[in-house]
Amino acid sequence: MQNGSKTLTTAEGVANGYGFGIASQQALDDAATNTALQDLVVRLAKASAWADANPAEWAAAYSAAVGIDPKAGELAQGRSQRPAIALDDSVVESEQTLYDAFVDGGAIPGGNRFADFVDTRYKDAVAQATTSN
Numbered sequence: 001m002q003n004g005s006k007t008l009t010t011a012e013g014v015a016n017g018y019g020f021g022i023a024s025q026q027a028l029d030d031a032a033t034n035t036a037l038q039d040l041v042v043r044l045a046k047a048s049a050w051a052d053a054n055p056a057e058w059a060a061a062y063s064a065a066v067g068i069d070p071k072a073g074e075l076a077q078g079r080s081q082r083p084a085i086a087l088d089d090s091v092v093e094s095e096q097t098l099y100d101a102f103v104d105g106g107a108i109p110g111g112n113r114f115a116d117f118v119d120t121r122y123k124d125a126v127a128q129a130t131t132s133n
Helices: 025-029 032-053 055-066 071-079 091-102 123-131
Strands: none
Touching: 025 032, 025 055, 032 123, 055 071
């Protein structure tokens, strides 16, 4: 750790680390917006795959863009890479387990199924984008 800092806690073993993009049903139902969203998702997937394959270059570019020390950028980006993955049953089940833990802890109200909020229409495009790099 830099400057004598230490890690107090992590979410390892507790959270799955997934992040999600969100769009309204209205946006998804509009053909032009849907096309633009798919283009965005594919570009993000390709960028993520490139960053994963080129960590030093990505950390340098990130550091320069946000104006931080390259070593800090390398450390930060080494911890926060989130590769694009298809939304399959294992992802949905993992997120449901996390949701249920928050419900059981009284942090959020229950009664929802995570699968009801998942749309997999871009799954094949993401798979193609991340395997063609």
